[in-house]
Amino acid sequence: MASEYWNRFWQRRTSRRRMLGYGATGTIGAAGLALVGCGDDDDDTGATPTSAGTTAPTNTPAPGETPTATPAETIKRGGRLRTSLTNDPPTLDPYKNLTFLAQGRAATVYSRLFKFRSGPDYAYAAYESTGDLAESHELTGDNSQLIVTLRQDIMTHPIPPVNGRQLTSDDVKVSWDRYLATSQNAGDFNFVDSVETPDDFTVVFKMGTPTATIIPLLTSPQHFWVLPKEAGIDFDPEQIMIGTGPWIFRKYDISQQLSVDRFPDWHGRGPENAPFMDGIDWFIMPEYVTRLLQFQGGNLDLTGVNANDLLDLQKDMPNVVVSGEFRALMSFLYMSGPGDQGALGPDSPFKDERVRRALSMSQDRDTITDIAYNVEKLSKAGFDAKILWNATFMPAGLGVYWVDPKSPAMGDAAAYYEYNPGEAKKLLEAADFPFDQQFPLRATQNVYGSDFDSTRDLTLGYLKDVGLDVVMEVEDYSSRYIKQTFVGNFDGLAYGYQTPFTGPEGYLTRPFTDNPANHSKILDPDLIAMIEKSATEFDREARLQIIHDIQRYASDKMYYVAGQAGANQAWVAAHPYVKNYAEYITAGYGPPTETDPYIWLDT
């Protein structure tokens, strides 16, 4: 039985990419950082057409038109998927809170103008935009306006007060205004001067500065969800969800269960009439062990599994399908001189790039990752476990945007990622590093999970190995770390996670531009110029190239030392009757729209 399973496992692996970071539907999460954007190094797709790069109207295929992994006639319809959420959503209004608990639930009921492509032909972290509410879109010749034409078959859910009416541009405009007024990340759209709706099915975004990120941002499931115009007036979106998405909100029993039912008139249903299941039930289970045992007891259809539990699970339940995708989670070691002057300040011991390179070369990334995430044992047991290295400053899980530090694509800077303590010591000595000075390593504890804590401790150990006098200084997350250290007001060294973003923009602007959270106060004019260029480059391939150049440049300077916490696969176990999720899973918070409609249960 077991050998059959593993044969199937490997066949699936070699045939195409596999699943799954199902955290976006609530099964995976770690201390509020459960966004699991995931890279996929064995993706077989080479197609990366861009919707952002077009200047003529682009027809965006309906979701249902993407091929399914299973022939339509074999799909069994009905049944309800039973899965879990790690906690209560603080609110059901996606504008009011940015946690995955709120944003991920929005994806069940609401729609965006664009969404990520999903299906057997699209990689997990390809981040390709396609229309959701948008039928087509066009950029004006000077790229100053994005004109979005809405589909005309979008119906709201058949619930008062909207009662299944047609969605129009008015809903988009009202939502936009409410989004700007209430959302904490609306500032990401500062380049949009105004939004106009010349007719019922046209929305025009007028940009003060033409910015190529407008479509990625409108695609991002962390940003603009379109709610009916009645939201906040005729119904309270903090209490109930009424939208146009694939699932109709059924009930939310606090600390118990959130349930949605299939919306038969979903605009994305396609010829196969998705969603295939009758609904989804998320049971709210804060404890990991409870989720795992409920899965083992047959009360959940799928669940996230820690790397250290996979071998036991494999032994107990050999038929369970287990696989994982890389998380888009960026940990990093950062520095600052005395008086909060940043890494490059005049008195900073880290201003010499040889020092920063040495710090990077002091780290044995493979060993750190193996210890934290059990990679070697899992590989030996037949799991598709791999080690990828985060780059400066892009997480390995960000797929197409990431440059592999182990690959030739990283250029000369690849040498600074290799574990080479001897060379690291030489560099430090050559730079007259003050070995007699003691530095704090500032970090949190028990906030991000045990894997973060262990990688942090190992990082500290490797720094000591090359002669640095470093002492751990544990900081309270909310009163000290996030208020002071994270925003660059510290001296010495610090180690932490970057906010998880579903696109590359945040990973570029946060650490390298005049941003309040520029952690090491790195303001390199050449780098800023490259970042600005990437923001105004509308050709996707050219923009990708610039983003890769930025990583090579930043890695050469080693402005931040990429850490390995978060550079791991998020493992998910599913009972074998759960079909199609592997083929449709996408990164970020969007799977309830992009993945779940195509899941079916072979029961």
Place this chain on the structure above:
Amino acid sequence: MQGYILRRVMLAIPTIIGITMVVFGMMRFIPGDVVDVIFGDYGTNPELKEKILNDLGLDEPWPVQYVRYIGQLGRGDLGHSIISGRSVNQELKARIPVTLQMGLMAMVFSLIVALPIGVLSAIRQDTIFDYLGRTFAIGLIAIPNFFFAIMLLIILAREFNWVPPPRYVGITKDPVENLQIMILPSLVLGAALSGSVMRFTRTQMLEVMRQDYIRTAQAKGLRERTIIIRHAIRNSFIPVITVVGIQIPVILGGTLIIESIFNIPGVGRYLVASIAQKDYPVVQSVNLILAVFIVVLNIVVDVTYGVLDPRIRYR
């Protein structure tokens, strides 16, 4: 008796006011604030942060916030969660019966186990029954309840492919499913209590069994069963009631962990999540409710003590 109860109630009022002050102050002494929690590492917008603090009234001086809080309490309004905006009254209305049921079942379990073994251990002192009973009691006290809970679930899931249903169902809606969900957490919660009650029962029984009136009963030729049931147990149980009353806060404390492990939507789980999120109104209100409950319970225990023991007179 009535005068005594009135005096106790009057004395409880300053106690409860003191508790509100302590809890109110402690929540504000903890580093960081709720807005930091809401923002997390997205927190780069000081203006919006100020606005949220203002909207929540958290930018006012503490005494002003406290007076407003007491005013709300006076109207029976426990406030709204800062994180979710939901009414604390409504939340507690749904959660208190769940926790009470679990606490009650835990109490029943513990007494069913503890009393017979405690009595048997005493009347068969220094026999194999006594040694086994005492070992069992120490074992129950020594095992941490979270460990016991997880082991129980693992054994059931792995060996019997059974775990409690994932969703709580009220006892009036489906008693069978309710018991399936509640029986394990109640058992775990009751275990530690039963250990201590068992040991205390044994000690009390031993003391009573050495009293003159027991010796008199034995001299009169009464059967052992009659002596134990009619004379010894009633007198030995009076102090046990006090111990059980004192243990109720321990049970309530246990719900914080056990409700999370068994996924029970009770007050304990609510409190844990609220503390982590620095959700002031919820933490204050839940603590207040728990404090009032414990104060009232203590009064009830003291009164019951007098009812059971005619030698006690309240003045």
